Amino acid sequence: MEKKPFITKDEALKIIARYPTPFHIYDEDGxxxxxxxxxxxxxxxxxxxxxxxxxxxxxxxxxxxxKDYGFxxxxxxxxxxxxxxxxxxxxxxxxxxxxxTPYHEFKVANDLGSIINVDDFTQLDIIERELSGFxxxxxxxxxxxxxxxxxxxxxxxxxxxxxxxxQEQIIKAYRILKDKGVKHLGLxxxxxxxxxxxxxxxxxxxxxxxxxxxxxxxGIVLSFINxxxxxxxxxxxxxxxxxxxKIGEGVRxxxxxxxxxxxxSDMKIFTEMGRFMTGPxxxxxxxxxxxxxxxxxxxxxxxxxxxxMRPAMYGAYHHITVLGKxxxxxxxxxxxxxxxxxxxDKFAIDRMLPPIEDGDILYIHxxxxxxxxxxxxxxxxLRSAEILLHPDRSFSLIRRAETLKDYFSTLDCFxxxxxxxx
Ligand SMILES: *Cc1c(COP(=O)(O)O)cnc(C)c1O
Numbered sequence: 001m002e003k004k005p006f007i008t009k010d011e012a013l014k015i016i017a018r019y020p021t022p023f024h025i026y027d028e029d030g031x032x033x034x035x036x037x038x039x040x041x042x043x044x045x046x047x048x049x050x051x052x053x054x055x056x057x058x059x060x061x062x063x064x065x066x067k068d069y070g071f072x073x074x075x076x077x078x079x080x081x082x083x084x085x086x087x088x089x090x091x092x093x094x095x096x097x098x099x100x101t102p103y104h105e106f107k108v109a110n111d112l113g114s115i116i117n118v119d120d121f122t123q124l125d126i127i128e129r130e131l132s133g134f135x136x137x138x139x140x141x142x143x144x145x146x147x148x149x150x151x152x153x154x155x156x157x158x159x160x161x162x163x164x165x166x167q168e169q170i171i172k173a174y175r176i177l178k179d180k181g182v183k184h185l186g187l188x189x190x191x192x193x194x195x196x197x198x199x200x201x202x203x204x205x206x207x208x209x210x211x212x213x214x215x216x217x218x219g220i221v222l223s224f225i226n227x228x229x230x231x232x233x234x235x236x237x238x239x240x241x242x243x244x245x246k247i248g249e250g251v252r253x254x255x256x257x258x259x260x261x262x263x264x265s266d267m268k269i270f271t272e273m274g275r276f277m278t279g280p281x282x283x284x285x286x287x288x289x290x291x292x293x294x295x296x297x298x299x300x301x302x303x304x305x306x307x308x309m310r311p312a313m314y315g316a317y318h319h320i321t322v323l324g325k326x327x328x329x330x331x332x333x334x335x336x337x338x339x340x341x342x343x344x345d346k347f348a349i350d351r352m353l354p355p356i357e358d359g360d361i362l363y364i365h366x367x368x369x370x371x372x373x374x375x376x377x378x379x380x381x382l383r384s385a386e387i388l389l390h391p392d393r394s395f396s397l398i399r400r401a402e403t404l405k406d407y408f409s410t411l412d413c414f415x416x417x418x419x420x421x422x
Contacts, residue, residue, distance in 0.1 A: 001239075002237060005283065005326075006281070011393070015285075016285070022285060023386065024285075025395070031278055035050075035071070049271075050069075051226075051272045052074065052277055053272050053273065054083055056274025056275055056368075056370055057372070058083055059399055062278065072089060072092070072093035073089050076096070077105065078102075078108050095115050096109035097226075097228070106123075117139040117141055117186070117188050119163060133180075134177060134181070135182070136184060137183065139188050140165060140170050140174065141189065142165060143161060143163055145166060146158065155191075156193070171218070174220045191204060193230050193232070195242075196242060202253065204227055205227065212262070213258055213259065213264065216263065222267065223268060225270070228271070230273075231271075233276060241280075255267070255269070278369045282369070286361075288359065299334045299336045299337070299353075299362075301337070304338030304379070305345045307375060307383070308372075311346060312344040319365040319366065320336060320364055321362070321363045322361070324361070325354040335349050335351070340378055340381065372384070372386055382406070384401050386398050386399040
């Protein structure tokens with residue numbers, strides 16, 4: 001599918017006049033329409049709730065959009081819990097799905113009334129101690145081990161992943177929790193990331209629903225099943241986007257095949273999607289500033305891997321459009337680079353693009369999830385602003401760009417250096 005920017009060059013120029021490049025921009029209209037589609041796709045399940053994974057796009061203005069659709073938030077740290085609280089979420093609107101958890105964070109999560117998702121069997125004792133007992137609702141995270149196949153092809157290796165409990169451990173955990181008076185038990189698993197297939201959630205549902213049915217035979221009745229994240233997006237133009245309606249239908253079918261006959265038709269279905277919710281509705285806007293010809297052709301831009309780490313970190317593909325040159329043939333082969341003193345600071349390698357000149361505006365697609373959020377400060381490069389494009393095409397700043405003062409703020413305990421005073 002052709003990948004189209006959600007802003008034109010003229011719109012970009014207007015925004016740049018107020019907020020210089022680089023910045024991430026998010027398409028509110030796209031996010032809202034997608035939220036509606038997700039809600040609709042699972043409307044067959046009365047207890048359905050999407051818990052948006054905060055780590056994907058941890059901006060309170062985005063989180064508040066999620067609230068408009070009745071969604072909750074999935075948090076994994078104290079800071080994410082604080083963001084959830086500041087964005088108006090509380091109680092069962094928050095899932096605390098963390099792992100290797102600092103002990104005091106269980107209390108922070110519990111004080112907000114969040115649903116705690118237990119990643120490891122040994123955490124049961126820690127939670128009981130930290131909270132002086134168990135809350136009424138608890139979720140446990142499952143790892144089936146081995147390899148995970150969807151439609152006869154291996155998708156990932158849960159056996160190599162650090163998350164979740166073995167089947168034996170999780171059954172034991174439910175017995176203990178039930179004995180200790182926990183009233184509402186949940187089951188959670190995240191087995192494969194960024195799946196671009198409509199079959200992942202249905203396959204995962206089968207695994208989890210069958211376990212729920214087995215548990216029921218042993219007298220353990222679950223209240224909810226959390227399918228977690230992993231629903232992907234087409235970063236590459238040749239990929240076919242997931243169809244959330246088909247995914248919702250696929251889960252419904254397995255629900256009717258497995259849970260209904262097991263007498264579990266009240267089961268609430270939760271999801272914790274991040275990437276699918278916002279990924280396609282963000283872009284990194286950056287300017288070409290250094291056209292360099294050595295053994296290869298380089299286009300240096302004013303963004304770096306500090307603004308978008310995925311290509312440097314996993315060799316991830318992000319499509320690039322040169323604004324205003326959408327219809328020109330891609331005749332040139334470029335490496336598109338940032339300025340870090342790290343040769344992996346490249347947004348694209350050997351990418352065919354139209355001829356680019358200094359000053360051209362590059363639109364790097366699909367930065368709505370796991371992009372700004374992974375930002376860092378290597379080489380003293382600063383985090384960019386974030387801008388929200390509203391459905392009426394007006395725009396607002398939803399986070400300012402970092403300044404040198406922010407960068408030096410952790411040296412404010414040494415005022416004699418004169419770095420943190422601005
Ligand atoms: C990262 C994460 C998610 C979201 O994953 P996506 O691939 O962005 O959908 C959901 N749940 C947990 C526990 C996670 O760690």
